[in-house]
Amino acid sequence: MTKTPDSATKTPNTVDALLNQVAQGTEFHFQSGLCGDWTLLAREPDKAALHLITQGDCWFGFPSNQTDVQALHAGDVVFVNQGISHFLSRQPVPSEIPEQDIPQFCQLEHQQNGVVCYDIDSPSQITDTVFRLLPPWIVLNHQQQAHDMQALIRMIRTETQAGEPGSQTIVQRLSDVLAIHLLRAVLEAHQELNGPLAALQDRHLRTLVLAIIDEPGGDWSVEAMARKVFLSPSAFAERCHKQTGLAPKKLVDQLRLQRARMLLSNTNLPLELIAEQLGYQSATAFSRFFKRYANVSANHYREL
Template sequence: MDALTDILNTLRLSSSFYFRTELTSPWGVEVPAKEKVARFHVVIRGQCWLRVDGEEEGIHLSNGDLVVIPHGASHQLADTTTTDIRPLEDVLDEVSYVGSGPLVYGGDGPGCCLVCGEFAFSDLGQHPLLENLPRTLFVPGNQSYNSQWLDSAIGFISHEASNLEPGAHAIIDRLSEIMLIQVIRATLDASEEKIPFLSAFVDARINQVLAAIHADPANDWSVENLGQLVNMSRSSFSSCFTELTSMTPLQYVIFVRLEKASRLLIETTIPLINVADSIGYRSEAAFSQAFKKQYGMRPGEFRRAHTEKAA
């Protein structure tokens, strides 16, 4: 399994479609902030403006454009930059929208059709990749991709959202996951600036090291032997890895080990000493101390808390 796939599994992604819109000018909607989600909007027809809280400038969106808001920030969508904005909750109440079919709203002017959704992350979903993503990921509809998967995914989501045939929501969930991966790939291809952690996948050497760590986190990794994997000196490798990921190599090894442990504690009944051994800790005490530092509680407490929550 490659590192990016394993990281997305770490985030425990569960996408959920919420609605397709048919909006006619004049219209303006404010979508509230929401934690542990990444929201997306795809323009199927027409044009609109997006402004994300914390960003100085708005983004003009037109046919085929896709925007992802990775951190669930509050944002506004409107037909023009001067249209009055109304809270989404008020709009839903006004049109008596109950969650099925398209959201139809606005005046008598030109129309805009959007497919909107969100990627929800579990309470444990955390990773430097997600934390360091820009506030907005914008993929223009006219951008060429190394693969046609993104265009295809958007097209299928639009079709399923429009028809809502049996099984549509399950299909949309899977396609949304594919779309998020493709957005990350498109961002990697198009970005001219270094984005913490995301840029690590562009560097062939650091990407190879990430893959090795994720494939075998229990290995007795050191800065020296990780650097040797890619024929780099200890100092050069450490400097390059830290610059691209904002973590030292051993900090990242520990992070991956403990994330794997958290999954084992929730999903299995393996004794704590065996969990510790499976991720490279020979001492249960050392494992417990490291785990508490990352998750705020000891492994046994963590397992009990999530067992009670599941019950």
């Protein structure tokens, strides 16, 4: 008797739980009209961020490479992953504006430009790991967005301009929904994905990847992973490589690496405990693993 139907039933629920965590983890940060030669600059942000251009035009780019900038227009959405320095600016070459001076460019009655920015807080290690698997940055322009996303953007723009009682709360809720649509749009853009994130597109591999993210220190041998997805070891290995470009062991290594980066950046856990959480017998074994993939020692990475 096959158990495949049971797996098929659990898969959507697992992804739904992930998307629900994203909705509950968004944190409203800033919303206003902007005038003058303004710049919003984020240097190595400790959270992923989502920027929505509600009205007007601006430029998006990176401080380290000011020749590679993109013009953004009303309705465009930009996702930028954790740690990626970036700017939004009225000019293609941004001005250095201290954070405390931003309010002088930020007036609700100004309608030339509008930006909704919010940080994406990670309420769980699963959500944090999944976001770290996303590309460094993604621009969804208004012409490429799905109808539902465009409707949300129009509603956010209307509430931003109206400024009526309750508008901030409404924009916050709409922004939470927009974050879910963004993640779903990325997951559906199969041609843009690789590695562990691409596995979320596959009904056999999706449950496995989320299970590894949930318990990275588990016994994830090829045989154990194959049993999890109800495939033979050979069929599983072939499917894993076809969908992700990775051998099964490399898939596990990539997911453990993302968890290691999160634990090193966001906690003070000693290497021995991090090694235990990730399934390594000693801090030395974990350190060798981390140095091999990250090209830097775990202690040095923690100091960055």
